[in-house]
Amino acid sequence: MPLTLGLTGMDAATETAIKAAFADANPRLGNRWSLVPDSQADHVIVDMDSMYGPMSWLRLHAAGKTVIGLTNAPRTQADFRLPQPVDSAGVAALLQELATAAGEPLDLVAVDIPMSTPAPSDTPAPAGMTPAPVPQDPLPGEIVDQDEEAASPEQPAVPAPSAVAPPANVAPPEPAPAAEEAPTTLLGWLTSPQLQGRRRIVRGDVPLLIDADARTYHGPAQLKPLAGHFEGAVDAADLETVDEATWAGASAAAGAAQPLSRLVWFGALVSGGGQLAGGFAPDTRFQMLKWPQTEREYPKHFRIATVMMKGPATVAEIAEASGVPEADVTDFVNANLATGFADIERPPEPEPETSRASGLFGRLRGR
Template sequence: MRLTLGLTGMDPTTESALQAAFHSANGRLGGRWELASDAEADYVIVDMDSMYGPMSWLRLHAAGKSVVALTTAQRTQADFRLGQPFDANSLGNLLRDMASQAGVPIEVAAPAAEAAPVAARTAAAMEPAPSVPPASPVMAEPAAVAAPAPAPAPAPAPVEAAQPAPSQPEPVAEAAPVPVPTAIAEGSLLDWLANDRLRGRVRLRNVADGLLIDLDQRVYHGPSGLKPLAAHFEGRLESSEFVPVDASTWATESARLGAAMPLARLVWFGNLLAGKGALAPEHDPHRRYLMVKWPQTEREYPKHFRIATVMMKGPALLAEIAEASGVSLAEVADFVNANLATGFAEVEREPEPVDPAKSGSGLFGRLRGR
């Protein structure tokens, strides 16, 4: 079976690095793969972190291609994922897995540089060891007996000085059971996360599958979906809901829950729910908004891809975004709230004021002044 791979939606430097990694990896896979154009290839790698990557993904997905997302994100909507940064080993593992799913199992050949030492070690192990004549015994000479040293004169006993009575140690206050200020009583999960109310590693109570939050590293371990956590963003949480976690318990439970995810994802979700279909009060509904970088869209919200695609084209009013994307105005407002809070979107900037004294200093200004 012919296995073909294409590359698109990336800059020339990334494409050259991928081609070099492909040739190295394909050599170890027996040359079973071939590079082809994205129109002819069955599998196409797309740089999802570039500006035009998501557009390429949408086009290829509609054409029925199997898309490989080259991205630093831990999740993707594409069929396969190649982590960034990549190398020949990671690309080779991906090509082998894709071939296996296509019904073409491939065995990875060991590099030639490693085969020679293995053969040499095997041959050396089969050769008989050379006989070594036994060494003649050597008698140890008796050690000279040293004369005993004269005993030193006893030193006079020191006179003990009067010592003050030991002071009683001051009692050490125990750490509070919850690492949050006692002055803060309650708030939604977004309030606790966005206002730096928590410190260290904590576990949130009453989460079915478990939720661990590391405030120092800004990551969390929990359910892969966001909607199961919606109740904690919409309700009120007291400080007692956050339980400190020691290192050994963290290691065990985080391994069970899976890879760490960025805490910004929870902040994004909290702001998505906070507006309840309306733009947040601090944002002007009469201004235009745009995406400044492509967000990590969630599978639970498939319409967000259409909204982001429209906002990547340039600044627009909320109503214009809703009409162009075919999504309700309430969903657009929620999406804009979430991405403004996490830095993926911004309001259209006002043009810089023009100084009248400098407006006629250019070539056309001089021509007009004649």
């Protein structure tokens, strides 16, 4: 059986990098693979991090192709995944995996061909590309402006209390601010700096292990079994601290680590109950800032995201254009607002007066 691979939905630089990695990897597999146009290939690599990648995936999936998602994300809705940045080792592993799935397992052989190295991590993304989330992605509000922090003046040294006598007319110091109130829901804990270390919460016989410091969690591969964890109140006692030995065994049994941002996304999705979070009015217009990582459990989300990528719109407008009920659209909007993939439409900054009068007509008016 011929093994054929095609490429589509990517910029020229990415295509060149994959072809170079393929040229390194294929001889190690006995040159069993052929690189052909995507229309003739049984297996097609699609750049899922590009704006039109998910649409290419939908087209190829409908055509019966085996789709490989090229992505920075730890998971993809495609049949297989090729991680970014691309190198020949990753392509060789992918080709082995595809061949095994096709019933023709291949072994690597030693050949005198240097392995290609990954592209530097600081290489700018091509125009029109948006990076996908990774397990360590910070949530909105967690990013510290290092330039601003570095620019802040050094604080002067405070003399010891015994060195300076307080003036008689100085008012007593204000009391220290009260400690921040503890969150009352699991979603509140997940987005709060008060959640630290390794914790475990069990509801409905479904354990959930959270590593707040690593921004990861261990739990079911599917999200819906975790819905009960976001119902009702959760206090600090419900989040059991887990020691090293217990964590090693429990996390291995629960499955591979997953990004905590995925859990936050799901928590925001199921916590709103079809109502907009954040007090937004019904006429608020929302937009996607980059393509989200949609979940197989929610196939309607692909249609919602496609509409939202076209431009700002209200929940009612998105629902009408996508054919999805408003309650589902609202929940999807809540989830992507919580993880930074969506935002409200913001009015443009007013143009400075000097800029408006700097053109030809401005000069004529000034005479």
